[in-house]
Amino acid sequence: MIKVDNLSYSFPQKNLYDKISFTIEDGQHCAFIGTSGSGKSTLIDIIMDPEKYLFDGKLDIDPNCRIGYVSQFSQLGKVKETTVFEYIGEEFIKLQNEITSICAEMETASDIDTLLERYQQASDAFDAINGDEFESNINKKLNLANLNKHKDLMISDLSGGEFKLIQVIKEMLNSPDLIIMDEPDVFLDFENLNSLKNLINSYKKTMLVITHNRYLLNHCFNKIIHLENMGLQEFDGRYIDYNFSLLQTKIELQELAIADIEEIERNKTLINKLRFIATNNSDASKGKTLKARVKIQERLETRRIKAPFVDIKQPYINLASDNKIEEETIILKVNDYSVSFDEILLENVSFEIKSNEKVALIGSNGSGKTTLLREIFKNNHDSIEINKDVKLAYLSQLQVEILNESNTIIEEFFDAGFKTNQEIKSYISNYGFDEKVMNQKIESLSGGEKNILQLAKVASNNANLLLLDEPTSHLDTYSQIALEKAIENYNGAILMISHDYYSIINCMDYVLIIEDKTIRKISMRKFRKMIYSNHFDKDYLEIEQKKKSVETKIALALKDTDFELAKILSEELEKLIKLL
Structure with missing residues (x-):
């Protein structure tokens, strides 16, 4: 459906992507993740309107692909006053009225060829979004989102979270080939978040969803697209399995990195000795030996392990206050x-x-x-x-x-x-x-x-x-x-x-x-x-707590460079993940 090949793009102050590639297949539910400011929303903008951006590389989209979109920003204040049912069914009602109007014109028109063509176009568009069953489908989606009682409410009577769900339902019922959603979970309460999970899982076509919500990530997606440090990698499978694969990579790379660092330090010590000898000795061969050793050091530095998806910057947040008040106050x-x-x-x-x-x-x-x-x-x-x-x-x-x-x-x-x-x-x-x-x-x-x-x-x-x-x-x-x-x-x-x-x-x-x-x-x-x-499910909390405990132990083992213990613990973690 979508194929991106070696795409690069920069802002004046920032490089966003460097030759990233990925594909989105028909029917996949993709979670799009990455640190804040890594360019996820911009990449979505490029997919939706590629003519607007000057980028290097290729972006191929099926020419027949219809894309629906749900913004991270609430549009509630911009929507004209109408009922929930009329808002969701806007496209259906518009086509239905157009077909009725054309049929009425046919009754008195002498030349109906043009009208027949218009009728066919409107009828095809109505069929493409499953128009004959739109009332029934609206009711089903509202029930799934636990909003069935809201059908006849005015849009202005909805909370922000309820309206976000209504936006999702509207896009789904318009039956696009691909729905793109940018943080649809923001500010949703527990019940509405669960409703969003049900809506996502009920949709049979393709989805690309930017989200940081751990509940949705763990329960809704079969593909992960991860944008980080100007690079991108894709993973076919659950988010929880992707995270585990990252952890395994981290253990392997840190072990190799330690060996790299030790070799670099040994070489650095040798360079310092050779530099001292070369500066106190007129023998040209000593200078050549130093230059050769410096070139070796450059090669070691160049090949030093770089892991853009493991070495992820985490902000250091320190809320501590020195205005402490007695505990029982x-x-x-x-x-x-x-x-x-x-x-x-x-x-x-x-x-x-x-x-x-x-x-x-x-x-x-x-x-x-x-x-x-x-x-x-x-x-x-x-x-x-x-x-x-x-x-x-x-x-x-x-x-x-x-x-x-x-x-x-x-x-x-x-x-x-x-x-x-x-x-x-x-x-x-x-x-x-x-x-x-x-x-x-x-x-x-x-x-x-x-x-x-x-x-x-x-x-x-x-x-x-x-x-x-x-x-x-x-x-x-x-x-x-x-x-x-x-x-x-x-x-x-x-x-x-x-x-x-x-x-x-x-x-x-x-x-x-x-x-x-x-x-x-x-x-x-x-x-x-x-x-x-x-x-x-019944045992989910207990397993989640055990998983968090094992992850903490792995983090401590890596801090102590005890890679054997980290590997043993990762096997224990894998067993817990299978239970989830």
Whole structure:
């Protein structure tokens, strides 16, 4: 369906791809992964509109291939007011009305040849999208997404997550040969995420989906396309198996790399000795021996193992604060809090958080989580009491609330209180931003890069209470894991809105769940039971925990260069993966 051969493309400030090649076959469900800013969305733009870009290499697309597209950005505000059914069925209803209109014209027309041609074209288009069964198919997809009760609702009454699912259903029912989706999971609550999984798995045609969501990656795809460090590799199989193959490669390459490094160091020592002898000896042969040894060193450096898919930059996120408050101190108290817009969102909500607690705030899309977090940050509501020793930092799911997108990265951190260019460059380089992009406008960054930048600003505040609204959204899996480590090591309190159950399970002490317009506290044990009983097979959680434990042991073995132990543990890991 699509064949890319030796494609290269660059921005003025950045090289994106260097001779990448891949194919997408009919019927494959491909997950498109890679670190933030590696060029995934740009490559999708090239596939959808190749005439717009000047690239080297070949891009062949079946000329009859119809492509559907779901953007990572919500289009809810741009859609005209209509019902859910009419929105999904727009193309069907339009063709149906056209066919009816042509038939009416035929009744009075003297020359019907042109009308017959138009009728045939409209009829063929209607058949191509299975028009005769469109009402039945809409109902099936709505049921699959657990949105059957929303059929007659107005589009404006939907939450952002519900509308994203409706967009996916609309594209699927238009029956394109290839559906491309750019992070369709962003901001979806647990139920909607599960609905998206069901929709993806029900689609029988070809898919290319950019996603960093570990739940979808583990349950929806039979091919992985991985873009990293200007290179690309493809893997036929599950994401979990691809990750395992990367780990095995890492063990092998690190072992070989150690041998390479040892040989390079031995040669370097010899060069230093020869250089000393050559400078203190007029014998020309000594200089020739030195030159020969330097050439050997150059060859060793050239052939040194490079692994673009193993050596992946992970940002170093450090949230630690030196404004620590005693552990038993209550730093946030919410008492009898209520909020309403057109209707009541939250009513008589009360809870408190201590200075060392890490708390997840969860609930369905549109239940009032972000509103509550903003109110706490503003701290001007009678029902909200914050300890006088608390210093707050806030990360917003709406990145423009925290970042001035017309600023460059340098300007943004000068505004945040940094004093010199060098101080900013030194600090921000930990987060994966090199000098080349320091003077780049923030608006030109990817969604993931903007969130990493937000995290860098949050971390620089030295705050002892963090309010994080969907901090893993748009982040690649490597950055998600880096954030989890940072949260685990943080010595203050966190209130975090999230729909990423991996982050919640790995990092949080307990959960505040919004149900029936109020909030109740549940333990992590109950949360695990609730989520895993609804979304996973019986033993999934236990196997996942064992898998994580073995992966941690492998990481430690590699750190200690104990490659034999790493290989033994990888065999244990492979057995667990087969169970999943």
